[in-house]
Structures are given as C-alpha cells and as structure tokens.
Amino acid sequence: MNFDTIPRSDLPALLRRMPKAELHLHIEGSLEPELIFRLAQRNGVALAYPSVEALRAAYAFSDLQSFLDIYYAGASVLLEEADFFDMAWAYFERAAADNVVHAELFFDPQTHTARGVPMAFVVRGLHHACQRAHAEFGISSRLILCFLRHLSEEEAFATLEAALPYRQHFIGVGLDSSERGHPPEKFARVFARARELGFECVAHAGEEGPAAYIETALDVLQVRRIDHGVRCTESPALVERLARERVPLTVCPLSNVKLCVFDHLSQHNLPALLAAGLCVTVNSDDPAYFGGYVNQNFVELFAALPQLGAQEAWQLAANSFEASFVDDAQRARWRLALDEAFRAAGA
Numbered sequence: 001m002n003f004d005t006i007p008r009s010d011l012p013a014l015l016r017r018m019p020k021a022e023l024h025l026h027i028e029g030s031l032e033p034e035l036i037f038r039l040a041q042r043n044g045v046a047l048a049y050p051s052v053e054a055l056r057a058a059y060a061f062s063d064l065q066s067f068l069d070i071y072y073a074g075a076s077v078l079l080e081e082a083d084f085f086d087m088a089w090a091y092f093e094r095a096a097a098d099n100v101v102h103a104e105l106f107f108d109p110q111t112h113t114a115r116g117v118p119m120a121f122v123v124r125g126l127h128h129a130c131q132r133a134h135a136e137f138g139i140s141s142r143l144i145l146c147f148l149r150h151l152s153e154e155e156a157f158a159t160l161e162a163a164l165p166y167r168q169h170f171i172g173v174g175l176d177s178s179e180r181g182h183p184p185e186k187f188a189r190v191f192a193r194a195r196e197l198g199f200e201c202v203a204h205a206g207e208e209g210p211a212a213y214i215e216t217a218l219d220v221l222q223v224r225r226i227d228h229g230v231r232c233t234e235s236p237a238l239v240e241r242l243a244r245e246r247v248p249l250t251v252c253p254l255s256n257v258k259l260c261v262f263d264h265l266s267q268h269n270l271p272a273l274l275a276a277g278l279c280v281t282v283n284s285d286d287p288a289y290f291g292g293y294v295n296q297n298f299v300e301l302f303a304a305l306p307q308l309g310a311q312e313a314w315q316l317a318a319n320s321f322e323a324s325f326v327d328d329a330q331r332a333r334w335r336l337a338l339d340e341a342f343r344a345a346g347a
Ligand code: ADE
Pocket: 026, 029, 064, 071, 176, 177, 178, 179, 204, 207, 255, 285, 286
C-alpha cells in the first residue's frame, strides 16, 4: 500500500472512517453529565451540582486523583440493572458512529458493590448492552473487570469471588484507580488466581506511576497489555523490551492532557513510541470527562502532531486489532476491512 498518495487534508475523514478497536474505555467514564442527571432523577440520588452545566464546569483536573474523586461521585447514580444497560448502550451508540468494530470495556464493580448494588445488576446490565450492540451495530465487545488499586488485595479477592457466578460474561481482569503508592505487586496473588481461572490480565501502569510499575505489571502480574504505559520512555531498556515482546500499550491522548501527564497533545510521546516499534493503540479512557470519544482522540492527536500521517493511522488501527483479545480469524477479517478503507481512500 502506498500511504503517500493520501493528502493530509483527507486524514480527518479517514481517521473517522477507518475500522478500529477500542481497548481502553472505562464504561463509568462514558457517563455524560446529561445521563448522570437523568439517572439521578430516576433513582432519587442527590447530586452535589445544581445543573449539567455546573457539573461539566467542574471537569478541570490537576492530576489523576482530582479526576477520580469526581468520576466516583458521577457513578453514584448507578443503582439498577437498567442504569448499567443505559450507560453502556449510550457508549455503543457513540462507538458505532466512530466506526468502532470491537470494544473491550472496563468496569469497576467495587464502585457499585460498595454502595449495595448487587454484582448481578452490574454485569447483567452491561452484558445486555453488549449483546444488543452486536445485534444492532455488529460491534463485538468484551468486558474486563477492574480491581480498584487504592483498596486492598483482600477486597479484590472478594470482588473476583463475587463475580465468578457471571464469569461467562467477562474475559479478563484489570487494575485501575489511584496509581501512585499502589504498585502492581500489591495484587500479585489475586492476579495469579485470575490467571489460574483462565482470565486475560491487563493493568494500568506508567500513567502517573514510574516505569518500574510497568515492569512489575509484566513480571509479577504477567499482564498481556499495559494500559497507558507512556512513562516507559523513562527507561530505554524497557522501551526496547516492549518493542521486542510486542506488548501493547493502550494509550489515551486526550486523557493524558486532561490529567496533566503531558501539557499539550503536541508534546505527546505517541509518535516516539510508534517509531520505536511499540504496539501502541489510541483509546478514549473516560470520554465523557476528557473531551471526546475515540475519533476525537485520533483527529486531535493527528492535528497536533504533523509527523503522524496515513501510514501511522493505518498502523494504529492495525495495532488495535493485533492487541484485541479475539481469535486470529476475526483479527484477519478486520485487517482486510482496514486495508479496504485505505485503498478506497487512494492508498
Ligand atoms: N479509572 C478510570 N479512569 C482511570 C485512569 N485514567 N487511570 C486510572 N484509573 C482510572
């Protein structure tokens, strides 16, 4: 394929049109303020903000923790199975519009079970939305249960245990929430148990935390993908390893700027990671809070970084399929569709 034949002015449309997989999306982070208010009213939950506008105006974050505080408050409106369905369905409508053909969704059960919401409501509501997204949009999806790393490993074990009756509805476990001071090795035993049970394992590492957390996520938790991982560049040896082992990094550009990991998209290290041969993907993390869904991430990133062109667009979409937890036959079908989109654009 010749990528040089695609003019730069065609890039935004191509980025939007190309098929892609989204692999780093917290479903609770897709709760738009309008839906938060609708669910608060439906469930009789009091909010600390008087209006949608006032809530949105509070979305000015100085670091990960300042975001998490407001993110957990937003999730407090989720009480019934239908609420989880409605939240995920709203995401899938956006994903379909962005030509997402496959999505792997994180969910944080502890945020809900701590408020007395049954695990069954959480998993079943999300699962039904996944089923309907496949039926109506042809989007395939998987659920990944995340442990909150600011809580104890014992609580993570209890969460895994409580979720096992629904194990057919989720394919893996992840690790999210406050990174600093909560290294991956704190969860060594529960990840070992999850691996024994046959779950895929991923972990947030190297978002705010040091490169060493990426190493222990790989060596101790034995994860298959690293979520974020952008601080790997602090260790050239680690970058070399990630490239050699093709460990995917699910990078979230708008999130990184909103949470002050980078000052501006033009300073993002994604081009350097790609150039180093890493399997980097572009994702939205918590799109309702960070200014956009996956296509917005692609379009703004490419606008800010002139070194990213059609070849990199193709590579990022191809990486998203390579890094997905699906079988090779499915991966090959998506690759054909991706090539077709680029040929139709003149490549
Ligand atoms: N939970 C939701 N979004 C997160 C992020 N960006 N980092 C860690 N935990 C999260």
